[in-house]
Amino acid sequence: SQELEQSPQSLIVQEGKNLTINCTSSKTLYGLYWYKQKYGEGLIFLMMLQKGGEEKSHEKITAKLDEKKQQSSLHITASQPSHAGIYLCGAYRTMNYGGSQGNLIFGKGTKLSVKP
């Protein structure tokens, strides 16, 4: 099974509505990254969370890392057509004892469409 699960896989919302995307890990999260991608383009970095309970905002997008550090949610307030795209979460996976070296693994993404 996928180590990092995103839900929903796709989402269609009316402009102005709020929405939430979830990212759930099968392991403790030491670093959680959120990206946005337009089709055929690179990933745009949105924010990175490290501590349980941490919450960060980028314009109308807010992400939170839950206390138990195995899930993150991305919330968009008053969605706009410019929010449409694919949202990907990435988790930091340690490669050594102490965690000073690691790579990112990614979920499969959530495709968001915003209807005007």
Next chain:
Amino acid sequence: DGGITQSPKYLFRKEGQNVTLSCEQNLNHDAMYWYRQDPGQGLRLIYYSQIVNDFQKGDIAEGYSVSREKKESFPLTVTSAQKNPTAFYLCASRLGTGVYEQYFGPGTRLTVT
């Protein structure tokens, strides 16, 4: 402006030919990464480099090769041994291998026929 550049944006090759994808960064990052993105599969790590003249295999390194002769450059060669080379390739970099912000380039779409 600091960032990561990849060239070209689109690349077409005949089966059996090797092809090299370019990745350059001016962020002064030590760590660089190559990912492959296929529809429905998310991003998969091909190779990564923590420092100049050093690199390690990722999860799907077979059929690929890299070099890291300069800090700002991390080219990826897709060899004829790669069975399914058609994909979207993304380069990324981080300040170090710890929990730092990771940035991506615009990607190269490779089509092999």
